[in-house]
Amino acid sequence: MNMVQPLSRQAIYVVLLRELKRYWRARARIIGAVAQSFFFLTLFGLGFSGFIGGFGNVKYLSYLAPGVIGMGLLSGAMFSGVSVVFDRQFGFMKEMLIAPVSRTSVILGKILGGSITSSIPGIILMTIAGLMGAFKPTLILMIGALAAVGVMFLITAGFVGLGVAIGSVLNDFHAFQLLTTFVMWPLFMLSGAFFPIDVAPFPLQVASFCNPLFYGVELLRWCLLGTGTALLGSFGWLIALGALAAFTSLMIAIGSYLFSKAQI
Amino acid sequence: MKRISIIEVKELTKVFDNNIRAVDGISFTVKKGEILGFLGPNGAGKTTTLNMLATLLRPTSGTASINGYDILKEPDGVRRSIGYVFQDPTLDLELTGRENLDFHGRIYGLERDVRQQRIREMLDTVNLADRADDFVNTYSGGMKRRLEIARGLLHYPKVLFLDEPTLGLDPQTRRAIWEQIQRLNQEESVTIILTTHYTEEADYLCDRIQIIDFGKIVALDTPNKLKARLEGDIVSLTFKTPQHARQIQQMLENKEWIRRIDKVANGNHYVSIHPNIQKIQRSRRDERADGMASNMSYVQASGAEKFSKDMLGADNKNVQHESKRLNLLVDNGGSRVPEIVKLIHGTEIILESVEIHKPTLDDVFLTVTGRNIRQEQGSFMDTVRRHRIIRHARGQRGKR
Numbered sequence: 001m002n003m004v005q006p007l008s009r010q011a012i013y014v015v016l017l018r019e020l021k022r023y024w025r026a027r028a029r030i031i032g033a034v035a036q037s038f039f040f041l042t043l044f045g046l047g048f049s050g051f052i053g054g055f056g057n058v059k060y061l062s063y064l065a066p067g068v069i070g071m072g073l074l075s076g077a078m079f080s081g082v083s084v085v086f087d088r089q090f091g092f093m094k095e096m097l098i099a100p101v102s103r104t105s106v107i108l109g110k111i112l113g114g115s116i117t118s119s120i121p122g123i124i125l126m127t128i129a130g131l132m133g134a135f136k137p138t139l140i141l142m143i144g145a146l147a148a149v150g151v152m153f154l155i156t157a158g159f160v161g162l163g164v165a166i167g168s169v170l171n172d173f174h175a176f177q178l179l180t181t182f183v184m185w186p187l188f189m190l191s192g193a194f195f196p197i198d199v200a201p202f203p204l205q206v207a208s209f210c211n212p213l214f215y216g217v218e219l220l221r222w223c224l225l226g227t228g229t230a231l232l233g234s235f236g237w238l239i240a241l242g243a244l245a246a247f248t249s250l251m252i253a254i255g256s257y258l259f260s261k262a263q264i
Numbered sequence: 265m266k267r268i269s270i271i272e273v274k275e276l277t278k279v280f281d282n283n284i285r286a287v288d289g290i291s292f293t294v295k296k297g298e299i300l301g302f303l304g305p306n307g308a309g310k311t312t313t314l315n316m317l318a319t320l321l322r323p324t325s326g327t328a329s330i331n332g333y334d335i336l337k338e339p340d341g342v343r344r345s346i347g348y349v350f351q352d353p354t355l356d357l358e359l360t361g362r363e364n365l366d367f368h369g370r371i372y373g374l375e376r377d378v379r380q381q382r383i384r385e386m387l388d389t390v391n392l393a394d395r396a397d398d399f400v401n402t403y404s405g406g407m408k409r410r411l412e413i414a415r416g417l418l419h420y421p422k423v424l425f426l427d428e429p430t431l432g433l434d435p436q437t438r439r440a441i442w443e444q445i446q447r448l449n450q451e452e453s454v455t456i457i458l459t460t461h462y463t464e465e466a467d468y469l470c471d472r473i474q475i476i477d478f479g480k481i482v483a484l485d486t487p488n489k490l491k492a493r494l495e496g497d498i499v500s501l502t503f504k505t506p507q508h509a510r511q512i513q514q515m516l517e518n519k520e521w522i523r524r525i526d527k528v529a530n531g532n533h534y535v536s537i538h539p540n541i542q543k544i545q546r547s548r549r550d551e552r553a554d555g556m557a558s559n560m561s562y563v564q565a566s567g568a569e570k571f572s573k574d575m576l577g578a579d580n581k582n583v584q585h586e587s588k589r590l591n592l593l594v595d596n597g598g599s600r601v602p603e604i605v606k607l608i609h610g611t612e613i614i615l616e617s618v619e620i621h622k623p624t625l626d627d628v629f630l631t632v633t634g635r636n637i638r639q640e641q642g643s644f645m646d647t648v649r650r651h652r653i654i655r656h657a658r659g660q661r662g663k664r
C-alpha cells in the first residue's frame with residue numbers, strides 16, 4: 001500500500017528510544033538473562049573441563065564462552081523480534097500502523113532497538129568470561145573484544161529480523177512455544193557452541209554450515225580467541241563474516257517486507 | 265460549514281478469511297463537525313468499519329474517502345487526517361503519560377516547540393497535567409482513556425475515531441469523558457465517529473446515530489427522530505412463563521390501541537460464551553451473503569424469538585428459550601393497564617410485573633434489531649477480550 005514512502009528519522013528514533021527506555025526501566029530483566037548464560041558457562045565450562053580439558057590448545061571454558069554468548073544473543077533477539085505480534089495486537093504498533101510514516105522506518109527502529117538491547121547481556125557475559133580467565137589478556141584482545149561487540153550487533157540484528165518475519169506471519173500465540181523447540185534449539189545445538197563440528201558426522205557438519213548462528217559463534221571465537229574451526233581454514237573469519245552479513249541483510253529485508261504487508 | 269461532508273463511505277464490505285461477513289455493504293456520509301455514533305451489539309462490525317476507514321484493514325470491496333483522500337489510493341493523506349482511539353488499550357504502560365504523547369507527536373512530525381505546547385494544552389484539557397510524569401501503569405482506567413483521547417487529538421486531526429470510549433468505566437468517569445468529548449468537538453471543530461453499545465452515550469453525545477447489526481445499517485437518524493419512531497408509552501409486561509406471554513400476545517394482537525408488540529429476549533438466559541453462538545452468527549451471515557434475506561425486514565421479522573431458539577440449540581433444553589416479557593407500544597400507557605388486567609382475569613395466566621416508561625433508544629434498538637442491546641452475543645474471543653478491557657479499565661480504580 002505504501003512501499004514508496006521515504007524513511008522517517010523521527011519514526012526510527014521514536015521506536016528505538018521506546019525500546020531502550022522500556023529496556024532500561026525493566027533492567028532487572030538483564031540480570032535474569034545474564035544469570036542464565038552464566039550458569040551454563042560455569043557449570044559446563046568448569047564442570048566439563050575436568051575430563052575434556054580442551055580442544056587443541058584452547059581450554060574448554062574458552063571454547064564454550066563464545067557459544068554461550070551466542071545462545072543468549074539468539075534467544076534475546078528472537079523474542080524481541082517476535083514481540084511485534086504483541087505490539088501489533090495489543091498496543092503501540094497499532095498506533096504506528098495508522099501513523100503517516102513508512103512501516104520500514106518503524107521496523108528498522110525496532111530491529112535497531114532489539115539488536116542493542118539483546119546485545120547488552122552478551123557484552124556483560126563477555127566481560128564476566130574474561131574475568132574468569134576465558135580469554136588471554138593481551139592488547140589484541142582489546143581490539144578483538146570491540147570487534148566482538150560489532151559482531152554481536154550483526155548477529156542480533158539478523159535474528160530480530162527473523163523474529164519480526166515470523167511474528168508478522170504468525171498470529172497464534174500458541175505457535176510461539178513451537179518457536180523455541182523447532183527454531184531456537186536446533187539453531188543453538190548446531191552452532192558448534194558445545195563441541196567443534198570438525199569431529200561431528202558429515203550430515204551434522206552440513207547442517208551447521210546452513211546455520212547462521214554457527215557463523216556468528218565462529219566469528220566471536222575469532223575475535224576473542226584468535227582461532228576458529230579448521231574446516232573453514234585460516235581465513236575462516238572472512239567466510240563467517242560474509243555469511244553472517246548476508247544472513248543479516250536478508251533477514252532485515254524479509255522482516256521489513258513481511259511487516260509492511262501485515263494487517264492487524 | 266456544517267453542510268460539507270468530510271467522510272463519504274460507499275458500499276464498504278469486509279469478509280474475513282473465515283467467511284464472516286463483518287461489514288456488509290454500508291454507505292453513509294458524515295458532515296464536518298458532526299458527531300456520528302455507531303450503535304450496535306458485540307460483533308456488529310463497528311470496529312471493523314473503523315479499521316477499514318483508518319487504513320488498518322483492506323476492504324473486501326467498496327471504498328471511502330476521508331477529508332478528500334481515498335482510503336485505498338491515498339492512505340497517507342487519510343492517516344494524516346485522522347486520530348484513532350482504539351477499543352483495546354494501546355498506551356505504553358512502562359512510559360509516562362507525557363512520554364506517550366511526546367512519542368506520538370514526534371511520529372506525526374510536530375516540531376519541538378509546537379509539540380511541547382500542544383502536549384501541555386491537551387493534558388490540561390483532559391485534566392491530567394498533574395499526573396503527566398507518572399508511569400501510565402499507575403493510572404486508573406478513566407485516566408488512561410483520557411490520555412488516549414488526548415493522544416488521538418494531539419496532531420490536530422480533522423477526524424477522530426473513538427471506539428467504545430467509555431467501556432467498563434464507572435458512571436461519573438463516563439460523564440466526565442462525555443463532557444470532554446463534547447468540548448473537544450466544539451473547540452477543535454473535529455468531526456467524530458464514536459462507537460458504543462451504551463444507548464445513553466449515543467443519545468447524549470451524538471448528532472446522528474447509526475444502528476448497526478450484523479454488518480448492516482438498520483437505522484440512521486438523529487436521536488430525537490429515532491425516539492419519535494416510538495411515540496407513546498412502552499408498557500412492559502412480565503409473565504410467569506413464556507407460554508403465558510405467548511397466550512396473551514395472541515389475545516392482544518387484534519387490539520387497535522396497541523401500535524406494536526415486541527417480544528423481549530431476556531439477555532440473562534443466554535450464556536455469552538455458548539459455543540453455538542459464533543456458529544449461528546456465521547450461518548446467519550452466510551444466509552445473508554447468499555442474498556436470501558439481506559434486507560431490513562428480515563432483521564425486524566426474525567425477532568427475538570427465532571434468534572433465541574437458534575442460539576440455544578438442542579443441547580440446552582433446561583434453559584428457557586422463549587421470552588417471558590412483552591413490550592406494548594400504546595398511547596397513554598397508564599390507562600391501559602386495567603384493561604390488560606381485566607383480560608387476564610379469569611384465565612390461568614400469571615402476570616408478574618408491569619412497568620411503564622417513555623420510549624428510550626433501548627426500545628428503538630429493540631424494535632429495529634429484534635434484540636436487546638444489553639444482550640452479549642459475541643464470540644468467545646470477543647467476550648474474553650471485552651473482559652480484558654473492562655478489567656484493564658477497572659484496574660487501578662482507587663487512584664482516580
Ligand SMILES: Nc1ncnc2c1ncn2[C@@H]1O[C@H](COP(=O)(O)OP(=O)(O)OP(=O)(O)O)[C@@H](O)[C@H]1O
Binds near residue numbers: 313
Ligand atoms: N481479524 C478477524 N478475523 C476474523 N473475524 C473477525 C476479525 N475481526 C473481527 N472479526 C469478526 O467480525 C465480526 C465483527 O467484529 P467487530 O470487532 O467489528 O465487531 P464490533 O461491532 O466492534 O463488536 P464489539 O462491540 O464487540 O467491539 C465479529 O463476528 C468478529 O468475530
Ligand SMILES: [Mg+2]
Binds near residue numbers: 310311312351
Ligand atoms: Mg468493537
